[in-house]
Amino acid sequence: MPAGVQSFWPDPRCAKAFWGQHELPPYRQLLADTIDWAAPGPGDRWLDLGCGGGAITRTIWTRTGGTVAEVVGVDCAGVNAHAYDRLQASLSPPPGPRVRFLCHDFSRGLEPFADRTFDHVASGLSISYAESFDHGAWTTRAYDRLLSEVFRVLRPGGRFVFSVNVPDPSWGRVARGSVLAALRSERPLRHLKRCWRMLRYGRWLKREARAGRFHYLPAAAVTAKLVEAGYAQIAHRLSYCDQAYIFRAVKAA
Secondary structure: OOOOOOOOOOOHHHHOOOOHHHHHHHHHHHHHHHHHHHHOOOOEEEEEOOOOHHHHHHHHHHHOOOOOEEEEEEEEOOOOHHHHHHHHOOOOOOOOOEEEEEEHHHHOOOOOOOOOEEEEEEOOOOOOOOOOOOEEEEHHHHHHHHHHHHHHOOOOOEEEEEEEEOOOHHHHHHHHHHHHHHHHHHHHHHHHHHHHHHHHHHHHHHHHHHHOOOOOOHHHHHHHHHHHHEEEEEEEEOOOOEEEEEEEEOOOO
């Protein structure tokens, strides 16, 4: 990363701003659509990539009644370990070590994991932020490498189900879909504060995406990258107030 470039991702304030988004309608719909395509089942081993506070991890656990073999959440913000501590304490049946968090920057790849470690991988609005700066310019090298790394840690036949924002996403449209629910909640000021923080960080994300640091790509471009990485049976759909694509791709057996 070039000198002087700011990253909010490891900042606890940024991480916490997104913890509560699963309580608001746009993200609830995105989460439901993602889990429907992920279709977790008993005995699965899952990687939750860019896990944040663990919304996908929680839903995988509850959707399967706690019968999955393992869910590992990976994120670069260390404060998410505290969210996972609370998550583990709230799950039923108690997960023990079957639900855990690893603090790791996936822009560097997935080297903590061996080949074919996971049955399936899920990710919510995260992989677009794999960043690489090479020869004086932002590139997609880390993004492309991450797709290949997910392919490597998947078992044959495994699914990669993930969401990414559309090009030039409208955070205002997402916010409008959230404000009414926030006002009707038991703690409206808390939700409105989170909405404001997400909008503020959203401006930073769009600015950096225009500079080439982050990657809000057309669906056709994402599909082409998945094909190049070796995936098959690729499909996508819109969700999140039409501001995100959900992709499902399979590592051919």
